Amino acid sequence: MAEITMVVNGRKVTQTVEDRTLLVHFLREHVGLTGTHVGCDTSQCGACVVHVDGKAVKSCTMLAAQASGTEVVTIEGLAKGDQLHPVQAAFKEHHGLQCGFCTPGMIMAAVDMINRHPEGLDEKTVRAELEGNICRCTGYHNIVKAILAASEAVSANRVVAA
Amino acid sequence: MGIEGIGARVARKEDKRFITGRGRYVEDMVVPGMKYGVFVRSPHAHAKIRSIDLSAAQEMPGVIGIYTGPELKADGIGNLICGWMIHSKDGSPMNMGQWSPLATDTVRYVGDAVAIVVAETRGQARDAADAVVVEYEELPAVTNVVEALKDGAPQLHPEAKGNLIFDWEIGDSSATDEALSQAVHITKMHIVNNRLVPNAMEPRAALGVYDMAEDHYTLWTTSQNPHVARLVISAFYNVAPENKLRVIAPDVGGGFGSKIFIYPEEVVCLWASRKSGVPVKWTADRTEAFLCDAHGRDHVTEVQMGFDADNRMVGLKVDTIANFGAYMSLFSSSVPTYLYATLLSGQYAIPAIHCNVRAVYTNTAPVDAYRGAGRPEATYLLERTVETAARELGVSPAELRRKNFVRTFPYQTPVIMNYDTGDYEASLNAAMQAAQWDTFPQRRDEARARGKLRGIGMSCYIEACGIAPSQAVGSLGAGVGLWESAEVRVNAVGTIEVLTGSHSHGQGHETTFAQLVAGRLGIPIEQVSIVHGDTDKVQMGMGTYGSRSGAVGMSALLKAMEKVEAKAKKIAAHQLEADENDIVIENGEVKVAGTDRTLPWAQVALAAYTAHNLPAGMEPGLKETAFYDPQNFTFPAGCYIAEVEIDPDTGKTEVVQFVAADDFGVIINPMIVEGQVHGGIAQGIGQALLEGCHYDATSGQLITASFMDYTMPRADDLPSFQISHQTTPCTTNPLGIKGCGEAGAIGSPPAIINAITDAIGNNNLTMPATPNVVWKLLHASV
Numbered sequence: 052m053a054e055i056t057m058v059v060n061g062r063k064v065t066q067t068v069e070d071r072t073l074l075v076h077f078l079r080e081h082v083g084l085t086g087t088h089v090g091c092d093t094s095q096c097g098a099c100v101v102h103v104d105g106k107a108v109k110s111c112t113m114l115a116a117q118a119s120g121t122e123v124v125t126i127e128g129l130a131k132g133d134q135l136h137p138v139q140a141a142f143k144e145h146h147g148l149q150c151g152f153c154t155p156g157m158i159m160a161a162v163d164m165i166n167r168h169p170e171g172l173d174e175k176t177v178r179a180e181l182e183g184n185i186c187r188c189t190g191y192h193n194i195v196k197a198i199l200a201a202s203e204a205v206s207a208n209r210v211v212a213a
Numbered sequence: 214m215g216i217e218g219i220g221a222r223v224a225r226k227e228d229k230r231f232i233t234g235r236g237r238y239v240e241d242m243v244v245p246g247m248k249y250g251v252f253v254r255s256p257h258a259h260a261k262i263r264s265i266d267l268s269a270a271q272e273m274p275g276v277i278g279i280y281t282g283p284e285l286k287a288d289g290i291g292n293l294i295c296g297w298m299i300h301s302k303d304g305s306p307m308n309m310g311q312w313s314p315l316a317t318d319t320v321r322y323v324g325d326a327v328a329i330v331v332a333e334t335r336g337q338a339r340d341a342a343d344a345v346v347v348e349y350e351e352l353p354a355v356t357n358v359v360e361a362l363k364d365g366a367p368q369l370h371p372e373a374k375g376n377l378i379f380d381w382e383i384g385d386s387s388a389t390d391e392a393l394s395q396a397v398h399i400t401k402m403h404i405v406n407n408r409l410v411p412n413a414m415e416p417r418a419a420l421g422v423y424d425m426a427e428d429h430y431t432l433w434t435t436s437q438n439p440h441v442a443r444l445v446i447s448a449f450y451n452v453a454p455e456n457k458l459r460v461i462a463p464d465v466g467g468g469f470g471s472k473i474f475i476y477p478e479e480v481v482c483l484w485a486s487r488k489s490g491v492p493v494k495w496t497a498d499r500t501e502a503f504l505c506d507a508h509g510r511d512h513v514t515e516v517q518m519g520f521d522a523d524n525r526m527v528g529l530k531v532d533t534i535a536n537f538g539a540y541m542s543l544f545s546s547s548v549p550t551y552l553y554a555t556l557l558s559g560q561y562a563i564p565a566i567h568c569n570v571r572a573v574y575t576n577t578a579p580v581d582a583y584r585g586a587g588r589p590e591a592t593y594l595l596e597r598t599v600e601t602a603a604r605e606l607g608v609s610p611a612e613l614r615r616k617n618f619v620r621t622f623p624y625q626t627p628v629i630m631n632y633d634t635g636d637y638e639a640s641l642n643a644a645m646q647a648a649q650w651d652t653f654p655q656r657r658d659e660a661r662a663r664g665k666l667r668g669i670g671m672s673c674y675i676e677a678c679g680i681a682p683s684q685a686v687g688s689l690g691a692g693v694g695l696w697e698s699a700e701v702r703v704n705a706v707g708t709i710e711v712l713t714g715s716h717s718h719g720q721g722h723e724t725t726f727a728q729l730v731a732g733r734l735g736i737p738i739e740q741v742s743i744v745h746g747d748t749d750k751v752q753m754g755m756g757t758y759g760s761r762s763g764a765v766g767m768s769a770l771l772k773a774m775e776k777v778e779a780k781a782k783k784i785a786a787h788q789l790e791a792d793e794n795d796i797v798i799e800n801g802e803v804k805v806a807g808t809d810r811t812l813p814w815a816q817v818a819l820a821a822y823t824a825h826n827l828p829a830g831m832e833p834g835l836k837e838t839a840f841y842d843p844q845n846f847t848f849p850a851g852c853y854i855a856e857v858e859i860d861p862d863t864g865k866t867e868v869v870q871f872v873a874a875d876d877f878g879v880i881i882n883p884m885i886v887e888g889q890v891h892g893g894i895a896q897g898i899g900q901a902l903l904e905g906c907h908y909d910a911t912s913g914q915l916i917t918a919s920f921m922d923y924t925m926p927r928a929d930d931l932p933s934f935q936i937s938h939q940t941t942p943c944t945t946n947p948l949g950i951k952g953c954g955e956a957g958a959i960g961s962p963p964a965i966i967n968a969i970t971d972a973i974g975n976n977n978l979t980m981p982a983t984p985n986v987v988w989k990l991l992h993a994s995v
Contacts, residue, residue, distance in 0.1 A: 069336060076335075085241035086234015088466075090414045091499040095920035098414060126234035139232040143224055146884050149892065150719030151231030152415040152466030158232060174933070181928035185920065187414050187467050188719045190895030190957075191928040193888060 055119045059084065060128025068115055074108075075099045077115035078125060086126040086155045090185070097184030100156040100163075101125045107163035109183070126155035129162065137208070138162050138201040147197035149188035160184050161198045165205050172202040218732020219948075222884040226738065227723040236464045239418040239433045240496045247420070248277055250482055250495040251338035253328040253345045254504070255320035258354035258576040258913020259367060262318055262347060265328065270344040275337030278489040279345065280481075281328045282315035290314060290484055291450045293477065295541035296692035299379050299550055299572075307379040310370025310574065312540035314450070314477035314484075320349070321369055321539035322576050323915055324504030326477050331489045354576040354913035358513055358534045361575045369539060369574040378537055378572035379546070383554045384628050389567035392528030396519030400602040404594045407980045408511035408536065408906040409899075410923055411583045413718075415466020416497040417506060421482030425490070429457045434479050436462040436746075437472045437716050438756020441693065443748045445475045445543070452483050462746040465718035469896070470582035471506045472718065473758050474543040478505075503918040508906055509583020511536035512549065512590050518598045524606055526561055526617045531568040531594065539574060542581035546572065551629075551689050552587030552677070552759075558626035559595040560637040560673045560850055561617040566627045576913040582758065584896055584958040588676040596672040596963035601976055610967075611645060614673050630677060632848045635876060637673060639939040644671065644852040644874035647935050653856070666859040667869075668972025671852060674960035678952030679764030679847035679943070696842035697761070698754045699769040701730070701777050703835035705822040707815030708740045711773075714754010715766030716746050720954065721885040722762060728881055729767055729948075733774055735800040736814055752838065760952030763881060764847045768946045772839035780835060781817045787828040788812060788820060847943045847951040851875035853894075855964040859972050864988025866902055866969055872935045873960070878943040878951035886953045887936055893957020894934055899926040900958070901965035905981045924981075 053072075056065045059082055066081045078084045078101065087110055090098035099110040102124040110118075129136045138161045141147065148154040164180045165172065177198050178191070186194060217223050230236050267279045293312040300306055316327050327347055332338035353367040360366055361376040369376055393399060413435075420433035430453045436442050439460040447455040465472060478495050486493045497505070512535050519528040535549035554568035585592075599617075603610040615638060624632045645651075653669045660667035680686075683694030700712040711726055727741040744750055757766070778798055785803040786793035789810050797806045804811035812820075817835075820826060824833035856870040873890055880886050903924035907916045917923035942949030962980060970976045975990045 069334070071336060079241075084234065085238075086236070088238075088415070089240070089496075090416065091920045093499065093919050093921050095925075096414065096499075126232075130233055135232065142232050143228040146225065146888050148228060148231055149721070149888055150413070150415065150467040151227075151236045151464065152238065152413075154231050154236075155234050178928040178931075185414065185925050185927060187412055187469070187896070187925070188892045189888060190891035190893075190926075190934065191931055192891040192933050195928060195933065 053116045055115045057118055057120065058122045060124060070116065072115045073111055074113040074115050074118045075110035078110060084125050084127050088152055088155060090152065095185065096153065097160055098153050098156040100159040102159060102163065107160050126159060129158065136162065137204040138165065141197040141201035141204065145193050145197040145200060147189065147194045153184060153186045157184050157186065157194060161201065164198065165202045171206055172199060174199065217738040218728055219879065219881050221728060221882065223724055223728055223738060223882055225721050225724045226727060227721065238415055238464045238466055239420055239435050242420050242433050244422055244492045247492040247494055248331050248333055249335040249338045250485060250493040251330050251342045252326045252478065252495065253330065253342045253347065255316065255323060255325040255327055257320060257349050257351055258323050259352040260320050260349035261352065262316060262320065262327065263350050264348045266346040269346065270330065270341040273337065273341040273344055275333035276341045277331045277333065277491060279328055279330045279341065280485050280488050282313055282317035285315050285484060286313065286317055288484065289451050290480060293475065293540065294449050295546050296445065296543050297547040298690040299381055299546040301379045302382045307546055308373035308377065309541050310372045314480040322578055323913055324578060325539065326481065329481050329485050331485055331491065331493050356575050356577050356908040356910055356913050358536045358573045358575060361573050362534065362571065369576065373574055376574040378541065378574060380571050381550055382567065382569045384567035385565060386567045389528045389530050389565040392565040393517055393519040393530060396527050397522045398520045398606060400518045400598055400605055402516040402594065402598050402601060404514040404516060404597060405979050406510045406512040406590045406593055407900060409509045409583055409904050410503055410906050411469045411471035411506055411509060412502065412925060413467030413469055413471055416499060416502045417472065417476065417478065418496040419479045419482040420492060420494040421486040422492040423483065423486040430483050431459045431461065432479060432483055433461050433463065435465050435472050436460065437465065437468040437718055437758055439716065439746055440714060440748055440754045441756055442475050442479065446480060450480050452480060459749045462716055468718045469584040470509065470586055470758060474507055474581055499920060500918050503923065504915055505578060507542045507579045507581035508538065509580065510590060511580055514594050516594050516598050518602055520602065520606065524608060524613060524616055526563045528565040529557060529563050531557060533568065533570045535570055535572050536575055536577065536580055537572050538577045538579040540579045542579035545579065545581045547691065548582050548587045553591050555629045556588050556591040556675060556677060557595065557628055558630065559592065560619060560675050562619050564627065577908050584893065585955040586759070588955065589959045589962065592672065592674040592959050593963050596674065597966060600670065600967040610671055611641060614641065631845060633845060633944045634941045635848060635850050636939060636941050637850055640850065640852040640874040640876055641673060643937050643939055644854045644872050647874065647937060648854040648856065648870060648872040650854065660858055666861055666972040667856065668968040669854065669856045670964050670967025670971055671854045672960050672964035672967065673852045674956065675848055675850040676955060676959050677846040678760035678849055679843050679946065680759035680761045681846055682844060683842050693755065694842065695755055696840050697765040697769040698752050698838065698840045699766065699773045700752060700838040701773040701836065703777060703818045705819050707736065707818040710742050710744055711770060712744045712751045713766055713770060714751055714756065715762040716757045720757065720762060721882065725881045725885060726767060726770055729770055730774060734798055734814055760954035763950040764943065764946050764952050765841060765843050767948055767950060769839050769841035771947055772841050773837045776837035776839060777835060783828055783831065784817050784820050785812050788826060843946060845945040847878065847946065849875065849877050849951040849953065849956050851956060851960060853960040853964040855968040857965065857968040857972055859969065859987060861991055864984035864991060866982060866987060868898060868932050868965065871932055873957065874937050874939060875953065875956055876939045876941055877953040878940060879949035880938065889953045890936055890957045891934055893955060894961045895926050895931055896958040897961025898931060898965055901962040901980050901982060903930060903981050
């Protein structure tokens with residue numbers, strides 16, 4: 052057994068879990084945050100993407116023990132109260148989700164993508180960067196549209212903030 | 214109908230919980246005392262079970278119980294069934310083999326369930342499952358339908374001699390033979406429709422909860438039709454009578470057909486909960502999903518299409534062998550028969566059609582409906598054959614289609630279906646214009662200058678949705694009626710709950726169903742809530758598949774709304790001292806038409822519940838139910854055009870343009886409909902270019918059993934899509950809706966393949982057209 056301590060969505064969490072516990076199971080079953088999903092066994096689908104110390108990580112590919120001492124943000128921690136993150140808002144506005152199962156991972160990956168591309172994004176880049184996230188419902192058309200729109204919204208905010 | 218009514222692009226009401234991580238799927242559920250179930254599965258495609266030794270596993274940490282097939286049989290749990298009876302052409306009923314939810318003496322595909330382990334944690338259950346020792350006597354296996362029909366092939370079920378489940382036909386054989394004998398030209402094709410794995414992103418899951426005190430069961434399950442699950446589990450599997458079984462399908466992460474059926478795991482989790490005394494939750498991992506979810510397609514077909522001297526189609530003869538896998542899944546028999554061969558007329562006036570279908574057992578996962586279910590198979594063979602015929606006849610593919618379109622409605626095909634309405638030329642014209650068909654040669658030449666092979670291909674599809682008139686499907690063998698129900702509960706403050714037997718697993722019913730209600734009454738959409746997916750809340754319903762929620766489910770809702778509105782008008786007429794025929798409901802008010810005498814909607818609702826001043830003899834309350842049984846199938850149709858570029862050095866195909874022009878009848882929410890088309894096209898392009906489910910022919914091992922081996926379409930495999938709608942309202946349901954859920958997956962594969970064969974000048978192409986397949990053809994033709 053291993054004692055794990057991390058900050059999840061701004062709240063310190065300490066739990067004792069089996070050594071083999073994956074970060075995704077730690078979040079879902081021990082912290083009770085079920086927004087992060089498991090869609091495959093091979094780190095292909097990206098439904099489990101969370102942010103660990105500010106970077107997008109597939110939480111099915113990391114042991115909880117490896118994440119001990121880090122700061123984790125999950126889909127539940129992305130909005131500020133009732134104020135949606137621009138990526139969340141764009142997914143809703145552009146119908147970037149249907150069944151919603153891949154959506155948390157898609158949104159967390161998209162936030163990371165936008166953060167890594169302050170210069171802005173184009174369709175080709177977005178499609179290439181979504182390599183690690185699979186959606187079976189949307190054909191990606193509206194996901195790409197949503198991410199491009201969110202990227203512009205974030206850039207606009209950045210300009211205003213500067 | 215106002216800004217939130219029919220036709221409005223309303224953002225989805227359900228989105229907030231999904232984008233904030235508050236969706237609630239079966240795997241998210243936790244109930245007090247819940248433990249985890251893991252299945253012991255056959256590693257062999259075909260074997261006798263000699264013995265099962267649980268002794269080591271039972272001693273493992275955390276193990277609560279391990280349960281096997283013989284115990285399940287001893288408890289009287291029934292075999293899984295196929296609910297659609299098909300008779301062979303000799304009149305004999307289909308030969309259905311036995312399918313025990315846990316195998317008793319024989320396993321017939323890799324993944325066949327043998328036992329369930331219930332333990333404190335998922336990991337402990339998995340460890341113990343690995344420690345269960347099953348001694349198998351391996352038997353020869355067969356995975357390919359052609360091989361399975363040969364003399365001496367391994368035999369799966371004693372009930373099905375020669376592995377033949379049925380040998381069925383439709384249409385007039387002699388008339389078709391006669392027509393073909395008179396034909397001036399016959400195009401012949403050998404068509405393989407590749408086997409696919411549905412792969413909804415949410416793996417299947419089941420949570421069985423037995424309440425000893427009440428002798429009551431609750432099943433949380435990933436289902437597209439929880440009421441059908443309850444009916445079948447109760448009536449056929451003998452788990453519990455319906456009043457002692459509640460089935461809940463909460464948020465469900467995609468279905469595409471694969472979550473229609475009742476699977477062994479659902480039955481076993483319920484039974485294991487009673488055996489163990491604890492709630493048992495099982496969640497498939499992805500490889501389990503690959504192994505055990507019902508697969509789709511897998512047809513081998515010979516086609517002959519005859520033309521007269523004027524290039525008019527005179528006859529179509531089709532001979533299909535359909536792979537059913539190791540067991541007959543719930544609706545498997547309907548897919549390659551009444552959902553397939555009845556669509557073989559396509560958009561064309563073909564005077565004589567005959568189709569023969571042989572259904573065959575193999576040592577593979579069961580095969581059943583997958584997005585489109587039979588209609589993609591029909592469309593693929595027709596549209597490849599028409600395209601090939603155009604090339605052979607030296608005419609343009611558009612003109613050959615145009616010449617043969619059905620143009621007068623209603624049109625009775627030779628294969629049961631009666632098309633109520635359509636305008637196939639409108640979609641063809643719209644698609645060709647959007648695709649800039651006329652200037653394609655310039656783009657081809659420009660690509661050639663860059664060393665690329667560019668091709669263009671079209672497909673004109675028709676499908677049958679709005680499934681289905683109960684009496685008609687009953688006469689064709691269905692074990693159920695395919696109506697839908699709705700209940701409209703107006704609260705005393707005027708807000709509304711709609712309870713529907715349709716089930717949303719991504720389709721956006723919480724928005725579209727609410728749009729219908731909000732639009733009719735002129736109240737804000739936030740005041741309308743949609744409830745579905747729980748047999749304790751919602752009266753009997755038939756669920757969502759076959760693009761039926763709009764055409765059938767919303768028609769039921771309309772009927773219930775009309776009853777509610779009629780009663781509200783009576784109340785208002787009484788209170789306003791007017792004739793009820795003069796009362797109208799609009800903008801949230803119930804008023805005397807053409808006057809300022811009006812009552813707010815909420816006040817009428819309140820009056821219904823205070824019952825202080827109702828018309829004499831009227832019951833209090835404002836709540837109505839309705840059942841709607843469709844009069845006919847609906848017939849969405851359209852034209853898809855794909856343009857591809859192929860790198861001859863690698864064989865890789867890039868879809869550079871994809872145009873869809875669809876007639877879905879009346880559209881409730883264009884944004885949602887477009888999303889359905891996008892997703893369908895992606896699955897169709899996946900079938901055409903990427904997805905191929907492969908079993909090893911001798912061992913029967915599934916080679917493509919993970920996302921690392923089975924190519925799911927990813928964002929960079931696809932273009933953005935150009936979509937338009939041409940509308941001829943359906944004439945056989947009150948809203949004019951035809952349905953849109955499957956069209957994309959039906960129309961796109963032949964468009965893609967026709968484009969590739971155009972580009973490479975070789976028609977001998979099978980799906981998926983991977984770089985390897987295309988490269989080999991390019992080099993074969995050098």
